[in-house]
Amino acid sequence: MRTADDDTADASDPDANYWDADPALRQAVERALPEADWSDSEPRLAAFGRAVAETIAPNSDTIDRHPPALHTYDAHGEVVNEVEYHPAQAENERLVVEHGVVADSFTAPEGRDEPLPFTHHLGMLALLTYADVGLTCPVAMTSGVALVLDTFDDGSLSEFRDRLVARDPDDWIQGAMFMTEKQGGSDVGKNETTAERDADGDWRLTGEKWFCSNIDAGAPLVLARRPDAPEGTEGLSLFLLSQRDSDPDEGVYYRRLKDKLGTKSVPTGELELDGALAHPVGDLDAGFAQMTRMVNLERLANAAAAVGLMGRCLLEARTHAADREAFGRTLDEHPLMARDLVELTVDHEAAVATTFEAGRQFDAFERGVAGTTETSEAAPTTDADRARRLVRLLVPVVKNRTGRLAVDHASYAMEVLGGNGYVDEFVTHRLLRDAQVLPIWEGATNVLALETLRVLAREGAHEPLLADVSARLDAADDPLLADTVAAVAAARDDCRTALGTLATADRDYAQTQAKELVELLYDVTAGSLLVESASTGLADGDARGVLVAREFVDQHLRERPVRGITSENRRPLDHVDAIVDHESVPPADLRESDESPSTPDAADD
Structure with missing residues (x-):
């Protein structure tokens, strides 16, 4: 069935596969998974990305126009409690089950002896959100209930658990x-x-x-x-x-x-x-403590949904900007639009990296999938304890920031499309409506900020977090990254100063600064992850990641005198294709340009 916004969908999906359309997501999942798991996960994600683009997304447009309806009474006045769904919903749910979106992380997919890590599940949820945040919600909660039963049930509820993770749509319950x-x-x-x-x-x-x-x-x-x-x-x-x-x-x-x-x-x-x-x-x-096991996974799922929606918004904006002509050239050839697309791309890439780092630590805690690195800055008794502390801190921090970013991305994608973006026939209208729930679900911004303060006070979770930041920066020894590493290191030190200040401040003052602290923790973590990614890219002969890390640091971690107007930052002009279209950049080209006295980093110092 074709929907009213099929022209937009066709333009956004040149390969009819959202997995192929999101290099940042592919890179983040690959780095979060052990190599053997990645080789099994990647083809399943690719197959689901195609199903989402070809079937689930157009179905979701239809469902939005024909949402579920409650029938409280039957024709004879008897209470029936029936929710009626459009047939497209059943097809979407069938595809979710058949592609193992829930099952893969609880039961071994064909050809494997063990389930796939939860980071695979988060990748699936991000792809699903390219189509529908609403459907992502019950799918994620189904995994959450299954996790609680796996962890705390004595076996008496195994029938429910088995149906929650079923691979047959006829057996599946939510x-x-x-x-x-x-x-x-x-x-x-x-x-x-x-x-x-x-x-x-x-x-x-x-x-x-x-x-x-x-x-x-x-x-x-x-x-x-x-x-x-x-x-x-x-x-x-x-x-x-x-x-x-x-x-x-x-x-x-x-x-x-x-x-x-x-x-x-x-x-x-x-x-x-x-x-x-x-x-x-x-x-x-211990009911509430047990429920928090599900809440942690749901908050990660919320972040995965946010980065998936950001990816779809970026795709819609990029496609329209490349196709639409105004004043004699396409929109993306205008310098202001080029800058906007660069900033959207960089923020999306940072959000994906931090979300899947939190997912990697969640796996380390739940199943021992990922290893952790001990340093002198953190001395937990076990790797599992270290991962638990990181999960307790990273999950609310990442959920907090990505939810707000999703709203910003959806709003701007609508603006890029102009009047068309504001009307119901185009998907950006629904993306913005759906995005607004992401800062609210699983704990609003203030709730998460205050929870972050409690975690820091009770568990010292900043110690392993900042130790990991330092380890990433220490490993990035290429001169192309020197100024960027120094800026992230300075912000890391600012974190320590902020933590020390709030640790001795009165309770009310500490709470007034909680959101600023969460933002700083996110930016420092994201900056270090982008530095790590850039360092890996340089080792493989690609300097694109250097540009992304520099741009993120300039936007979020450097002081910008005169609001950056005097910075001479020309990356949105000179490297828009490399950043937005994920084109490879030879390191030699960047080294040569860095020798110029007008390079962005030199001008910022």
């Missing part, structure tokens, strides 16, 4: 997490839903959940408080609400679906529980 309540919002400790045992010894839940994405999921996780449990999050227990076992006569009632700005493909609604049957998960005294 996961969700129902935490938010009207009176609490982000303050989960105020939850009032109760859990009590009935005469048969079964657990029954009573209460209201205010914001339930994927409301009709077959296996949602729910937090509830048992009788005499303490207040706050310490008193919450974790349950699996089996909507296969629960119907309206058994205490589950869908009040209504939310009328949302975007992500219309995933039904989000209000849920009323009145003695609904549920199954306890793990330790009933």
Whole structure:
């Protein structure tokens, strides 16, 4: 079926494969995975990238015009709790299951003895988000529920776990997490839903959940408080609400679906529980702590969704700018547009690199997939402990920044398309509506900033983070990177100064500066990762990464007198094709240009 924006889709997908269209994503996944895993992961990602471009993306346009609808009552006035979906949704979900988007990281794909790491899963989610942030949400939550059951269930819920990771669409059920309540919002400790045992010894839940994405999921996780449990999050227990076992006569009632700005493909609604049957998960005294295992994965999935959406926005902007003529030349030949495309490309590349570094550490913690490097700046007792500390810090930092970047990218992609970008017939309209949820899902900006302060205070997680930054900078010894390395190193030292200041400041002042600290931690981490990538590229005979690292550092880590106007930075003019189109740059060419006294780095010093 062709949709109204097929002309845009055709222009954006020259090879009908979003995997091929995103070199930054390919590079980040390859570097995050061990070589043997990469050789198995890459063809699966390529196959899914084609399915997303050819089928899931046009289906998603259709679903956005025909979103799920709730039927509360049947023709006879009986409560039925049915969510009706457009047939295109079933086809999209079938492709997700058949391509192993969830299953690959829990059960071994054909030809392997072990599942693939979660970084493979994050790559799949990024590709899926090229088409639909809404569909990415339930797919990611399904993985999250499966992870919780793998980690904490004693085997009594194995039937649910097996269906969550099924490779047959007829067997597959979806996961969700129902935490938010009207009176609490982000303050989960105020939850009032109760859990009590009935005469048969079964657990029954009573209460209201205010914001339930994927409301009709077959296996949602729910937090509830048992009788005499303490207040706050310490008193919450974790349950699996089996909507296969629960119907309206058994205490589950869908009040209504939310009328949302975007992500219309995933039904989000209000849920009323009145003695609904549920199954306890793990330790009933550690429900919230167990749920955070899922939250970490969901926040990483949110970041993967953000970089996928940024990639689609960049693709739409690049394609339109290359095709559209104005004032005698194409848009991308105008210097201001060239600068904008360079900045979008560099920010996307940095976001992809930091997201998949966080994913690599998540794998190191969960499954020991990635090794870690000990240095004198961090002395954890084990590699797993080191990875855990990095996950606790990197995940909120990366989720925080990428969510905002996704909104900025979507807004600017719409602007590049002009009036067409603002109307519903073009995909940028939906991308902007969908992007706006990414800073909100799984913890808004302020929530994540305050959580970062707590992690730093309790676990000293900055120590392994800054140790890794130093190790990357120390390894980059090519003169082409010297000034860039020095700038990142200075910003790393600024991190230490900032951390020392906030560690001794009063609580209220520390909180007012929390977002600035998160931004600094992100920029320093991203800068060091881009330096590492540039160093690897130089060893392979390509200096493009040097240009990207320099541009990122100039934009985010250097002081720019007179707002950069006097910097003589001509990279957007002289190297736009190399940066935006990922063209190779011979190192000799860059070395020769660096000898000029008017080079950007020399002028900035």
